[in-house]
Amino acid sequence: MSAAFEKLPVSNLRGVDAAPSTTSGPDGSKLIDLSWLAMLAWRHKWAMLAVIGCALAATLAAYMLAVKQYDANVVLALDRNDQQLVRTAQTDKDTAVDSPTVDTEVQVLLSPEVATAAVRNARLNTNPAFIAAGAPDIAGPLSIPAATAIVRSNLTVGRQGLSYAINLGYKSRDPAVAASVANAVADAYVSGNVQSEQSARSQDINMLRTRLDQLRGDVIKAEAAVAAYRAKSDLVSVSNDSTIAQQELSTLNTELASAKAELAASQGRASANAGENGTAVNSSPVIRDLRTDVSRLEVKLAEQSSVYGPNHPDRVKTQAQLTTARQALSREVSRASSGVRSDISVDSQRVGAIQSAIGSAKGRLLAGNNASVRLNELERVAESSRQLYQTFLDRYRVELATRGTEKSKAQVIARAQVPVRPSSPDLLVYMLGGLIAGIIAAVLLAMALEWRERGLRTRAETEEFTGYEVVSSLPDIGTMDEPDFRRNDALGVPDFVVEHRESPFSESVRAIWTALKIGHKGQLARSVGVTSSIPGEGKTSTAIALARSTALAGRRTLLVDCDMRRMGTTLALGLRNRPGLVEVLNGQARIEDVIVLDEASGAHVLPLNTELTAQSDIMHSQATAAMFDRFRQEYDFVVLDIAPAIPVAEARAIATMADLTLMVVRWRTTQRKVVKTAIRELDRAGARIFGIILTQVDTRSSAVLSEEMAYYQYYYSRESRPN
Structure with missing residues (x-):
């Protein structure tokens, strides 16, 4: 048997179709599966709506009973x-x-x-x-x-x-x-x-009144200290930083300069009048007259000396007069010179007196300056006390003036008006709260119902759980709003494939043999077994629909009923009371005589009309394997309708004789542990499971889940529209 028929892991079959969710974490894992939430809400919508309605009703009742505020x-x-x-x-x-x-x-x-x-x-x-x-x-x-x-x-x-x-x-x-x-x-x-x-203002007034009394005493004390110190320091008045001593010193300095000038003048005059040719001597009329007399007497004496002898009375007289005149001149010159020297002495004494007065004035000025420093300090203290007192006095007057004007x-x-409508409870808030509570309760209920379900619900979930690719998801035709679908008819589903070849259901069936590359180069299998875990999962309808779909596509197809317990294919096609598979294996009939043509699709059918009891081992015989090999040679595609894998042991043996096996799982119904057991038994028997087929999928939920039939419906409902 070809290696292409060996078990193919899901990771090799998914390809590039499994795009990551837009809501994924750093490692690519989904943080919030929005599709699962949408599916959850859709599947349990009526229960959720009932819970939300009950919550709103309870909220409305609570609102009616609540006390109005x-x-x-x-x-x-x-x-x-x-x-x-x-x-x-x-x-x-x-x-x-x-x-x-x-x-x-x-x-x-x-x-x-x-x-x-x-x-x-x-x-x-x-x-x-x-x-x-x-x-x-x-x-x-x-x-x-x-x-x-x-x-x-x-x-x-x-x-x-x-x-x-x-x-x-x-x-x-x-x-x-x-x-x-x-x-x-x-x-x-x-x-x-x-x-x-008002209270604060009264307190302020009382505080200000008390403080003013204190400040008034401080002002009086400060001013008294200023007056006492001024009197003690003989500081009568101070104006422009000048005292009496400063004024006196200024006057004495002026007088000293004048006295020094006069002394210098006296000294100059004394120097000029030194001797008989001094200015004062020359300018004296007495000295001038005396000098004239001396000159005249000297002339007269000279004349007499030339005439008279030394003892001549006239010469002696003249000599005596000359001596007297010269003495008088000398006295007068001496007197004039002594007058100038006395002026120098007077001026020198005056300068010394003024300098002494200046020294005394400077001493008084220094003492006055030292006293002024202390006086200024006392005056500043007094002035600050007066200003502080005036400030509090002004504030006190303001407070008194504004008493009684407080606002x-x-x-x-x-102002508040009597309300007409109650403010609480708020009907909108109540209903919104009830709605939120109802939604939370509904979600919890849906999750609880979901938790109770043990079936497989999505392609991704099925593939992750089983490890096999979901080859196709066959929709529940009853959820597709098809009025001519015969739900209770055994051939309702197979006939629907024939009558509605362009329907989403037919497209889902075609997806099965397309995945197997039937009729194309590299076809994966000639014979395919269709089985399930337990009865009631739709494996017979799937097998018939797959055979008819392949035959309608022009492929030479054979459908073999291998379910020796229920003979589903034989009963559905109305082939009872005819020889079939067991008779061929026992040699009681030829294959050419028992194969029946399905006129609706052109497929050939090998029925099964004998229930095996003790003869069940015939299915394990080499004859069965040889017959299946013959079928592979004569037909393009052979579909084996095999019994459920768990309750029927020979089903697992027949599955090993097929090139590949398709596992039918009913959507949301077949429990996970059952599927797991069936896959384990088939693997243990050596069957080559190709993939999973989900059957009876609710198209309304699948649309939410983005299953392929949702896109089929979208496409086919618009096939008449121009693209």
């Missing part, structure tokens, strides 16, 4: 401007409200203080409607803490987006109570803001 909402807006009516340098600044401030006010609205104030102001703890809505099990008035707890548990506060508006909502069974409580909380918050502003930092821009 009403929401009332108040909208408050924070004032972004300064609240001061009297603005000063200290208050005239940007006080715009920022985002954290809005969030802080939201928390203030949720605080117990605001809720307690609302309860007290509106007397909610004694309001029957509030008690009935918030605590229906309690009779009589509530305590303020209990009423506050109810208010806070039903109160919601939130900022509206990024705006400066705050939404305050209150939920209650009574719509009127919801509106009244929401308004009460808003009023308590606004009035609380005013009261807190709330927030205002109500929309």
